[in-house]
Amino acid sequence: MDELHAYRKLAKYYDVIYSFKNYKKESNDITRLISKYKKSKGNMLLDVGCGTGKHIQYLKLKYKCAGTDLNGEMLAIARKNIKGVEFKRRNMMNLNLNERFDVITCLFSAIGYLKTSDQLKRTFGGFYRHLNPGGICIIDAWFDKSRWHVGSVHMRAYDYAGLKIARIGYSSIHGNMSVLDEHYVIAEKNKGVTDVADKSELRLTERKEFIRLLKDVGFSPILLKGAIMGRDRYVGIKQ
Numbered sequence: 001m002d003e004l005h006a007y008r009k010l011a012k013y014y015d016v017i018y019s020f021k022n023y024k025k026e027s028n029d030i031t032r033l034i035s036k037y038k039k040s041k042g043n044m045l046l047d048v049g050c051g052t053g054k055h056i057q058y059l060k061l062k063y064k065c066a067g068t069d070l071n072g073e074m075l076a077i078a079r080k081n082i083k084g085v086e087f088k089r090r091n092m093m094n095l096n097l098n099e100r101f102d103v104i105t106c107l108f109s110a111i112g113y114l115k116t117s118d119q120l121k122r123t124f125g126g127f128y129r130h131l132n133p134g135g136i137c138i139i140d141a142w143f144d145k146s147r148w149h150v151g152s153v154h155m156r157a158y159d160y161a162g163l164k165i166a167r168i169g170y171s172s173i174h175g176n177m178s179v180l181d182e183h184y185v186i187a188e189k190n191k192g193v194t195d196v197a198d199k200s201e202l203r204l205t206e207r208k209e210f211i212r213l214l215k216d217v218g219f220s221p222i223l224l225k226g227a228i229m230g231r232d233r234y235v236g237i238k239q
């Protein structure tokens with residue numbers, strides 16, 4: 001399984017880098033969607049591409065949660081921080097778990113790392129097969145071409161006692177892949193300064209294609225435009 005460079009090198013800083021995200025509020029929004037659309041009776045939830053488990057930390061108060069991710073380093077942090085939840089290393093394209101769930105979440109654009117339409121279809125098919133009838137998937141998309149700002153630059157600084165991080169990025173495009181060229185300079189007390197450079201590619205999938213692929217595998221899809229950080233969210237219902 002090929003881990004993504006960024007999440008291997010930066011796993012231990014991930015929760016700092018995304019400390020601006022309100023995971024508690026996001027998890028409450030997810031809970032509301034589940035109450036609205038889920039018809040199955042159970043409360044088994046699988047978070048795919050769970051990262052360090054920040055949503056599970058809240059969702060586990062209401063659901064019996066499990067998490068999967070491609071990156072061992074991210075999972076190690078999840079396992080350390082969240083007790084009583086099973087985390088498994090899986091590529092979302094080959095879930096192959098011997099369990100069925102009532103909810104499958106795939107949040108914060110983890111789905112964007114899939115590179116082709118076939119990979120998306122295969123993954124959605126896996127979500128469908130791992131759900132009970134009446135269950136739902138909730139997928140947070142990456143951008144599509146019309147919402148991707150080619151040539152834009154970004155900067156963020158993280159200023160903690162004993163830890164300073166500067167993150168600088170440039171956005172470009174290559175075919176239907178968005179390219180994020182990001183450089184991190186990390187200074188840690190009594191350790192020194194490290195540079196981490198990362199080039200990530202995330203697929204720019206159009207809404208029509210996303211909906212078609214969800215329908216192809218059997219889901220009744222609902223599109224929630226710009227629902228999360230300006231990105232679309234899809235709910236797929238398994239009748």
Ligand SMILES: C[S@@+](CC[C@H](N)C(=O)[O-])C[C@H]1O[C@@H](n2cnc3c(N)ncnc32)[C@H](O)[C@@H]1O
Pocket residue numbers: 004007048049050051052053054055068069070071074090091092093106107108109110113114
């Ligand atoms: C932006 S992070 C989101 C993590 C978490 N869901 C959150 O909201 O903080 C994307 C995650 O997707 C995982 N990922 C990327 N491609 C994957 C794949 N093919 N299968 C499983 N996980 C994958 C990465 O390892 C990373 O942990």
